[in-house]
Amino acid sequence: KAGVTQTPRYLIKTRGQQVTLSCSPISGHRSVSWYQQTPGQGLQFLFEYFSETQRNKGNFPGRFSGRQFSNSRSEMNVSTLELGDSALYLCASSLNSYNEQFFGPGTRLTVL
Amino acid sequence: TQLLEQSPQFLSIQEGENLTVYCNSSSVFSSLQWYRQEPGEGPVLLVTVVTGGEVKKLKRLTFQFGDARKDSSLHITAAQPGDTGLYLCRGSRLTFGEGTQLTVNP
Numbered sequence: 001k002a003g004v005t006q007t008p009r010y011l012i013k014t015r016g017q018q019v020t021l022s023c024s025p026i027s028g029h030r031s032v033s034w035y036q037q038t039p040g041q042g043l044q045f046l047f048e049y050f051s052e053t054q055r056n057k058g059n060f061p062g063r064f065s066g067r068q069f070s071n072s073r074s075e076m077n078v079s080t081l082e083l084g085d086s087a088l089y090l091c092a093s094s095l096n097s098y099n100e101q102f103f104g105p106g107t108r109l110t111v112l
Numbered sequence: 113t114q115l116l117e118q119s120p121q122f123l124s125i126q127e128g129e130n131l132t133v134y135c136n137s138s139s140v141f142s143s144l145q146w147y148r149q150e151p152g153e154g155p156v157l158l159v160t161v162v163t164g165g166e167v168k169k170l171k172r173l174t175f176q177f178g179d180a181r182k183d184s185s186l187h188i189t190a191a192q193p194g195d196t197g198l199y200l201c202r203g204s205r206l207t208f209g210e211g212t213q214l215t216v217n218p
Contacts, residue, residue, distance in 0.1 A: 004154070035208075042210030043155075043200065056206055090154050100145070101202075103154025 002026065004093050004104035012110045018079040021107045025072050025093030031055075032074040033101065034066060037088040046089075049074055050096075078109075086111045115139070116201055116209035124215040128190050133212040135201035136183045144184045146175055149198040149211075191216045 005024045013019050025032050033056075034046040045058035049068035066076040072093075078085055088108050092101035117136045125131055135144065143162040147155035159168050161177035161184060168175045172195075174187040188195055193216045201209045 033206075043208040045206045045208075048206070058206065092154070098143075100157045100160065101155075103156070105153055 004091060004102050006089075006091050006104035006107050008107060009105065010108045010110075012112060013081050014112050015081055015083060017081050018077065019081060019109060021076045021078075021089055021091075021109075023074045023076070023091030023093075023104060025074070025091075026102055029093035029095055029102070030072055031094045031096055031099075032068055032072065033092045033094075034074070034076050035090045035092065036060075037090055037106070038086075043090065046076065081111045083111050085109065116203050116207055118199075118201060118209035118212050120212060121210065122213050122215075124217065125191055127192055127216055127218050129216075130187070130189050131191060131214070132185055132187045133199055133214070134183065134185050135203070135209050137203055138182065139203070140181050141203040142181070143203075144177060144181075145202040146184070146186055147200045147202060147208075149200060150196075155198075155200055188214075193218050 007022045031050045033048040035043045037043050046060055047054055047066050048056040052068045063079045068074045088106045090103055090106045092103045094101045119134050143160055145160045146158045148158055149155040159175045164179045164181045166177040172189045176185045196216050198211045198213050200211045
């Protein structure tokens with residue numbers, strides 16, 4: 001069974017730009033969660049989608065948004081990028097958010 | 113949101129030593145998970161504990177869930193360089209601890 005894939009793996013943007021990250025979950029998984037990981041801050045929960053609906057949301061500004069498609073693939077968008085948005089963005093899929101989460105390798109975003 | 117505190121934040125030891133890392137909260141959890149993350153990869157589940165007082169062993173790793181289901185520990189016996197990584201606990205659907213960065217030196 002193929003694992004969780006994330007594209008792109010690396011991204012360099014400048015302040016003020018926007019970015020879209022993509023996540024393809026494991027086949028059959030309907031829950032997709034997004035996390036931001038920075039040194040010293042651990043994994044910060046962004047949001048969770050289940051069957052195309054945002055089910056939970058973390059404490060991030062509205063510049064961070066996401067969506068999920070009917071095939072469970074998910075995208076995350078960050079608008080008006082700030083230097084502090086530089087981080088590893090991880091996507092995780094699961095049958096349900098209570099179950100084991102399977103993580104992708106992440107997208108490393110650098111904002112200059 | 114259930115807050116999880118992990119300690120120590122950083123741990124550097126020699127191969128063959130034993131160590132224990134902790135995950136604590138003021139909240140009660142129905143279950144708790146431990147993950148390990150290696151450089152360049154996403155976290156991978158090691159174990160899920162669900163019963164207060166539960167002890168689970170995974171080769172040289174021993175996981176314990178507190179009786180009150182508010183805390184957990186991970187003990188590694190005779191650590192090896194391959195144990196190097198970031199150890200994260202997850203106590204709810206949404207919350208991860210900040211992690212313990214373990215380095216085992218050969």
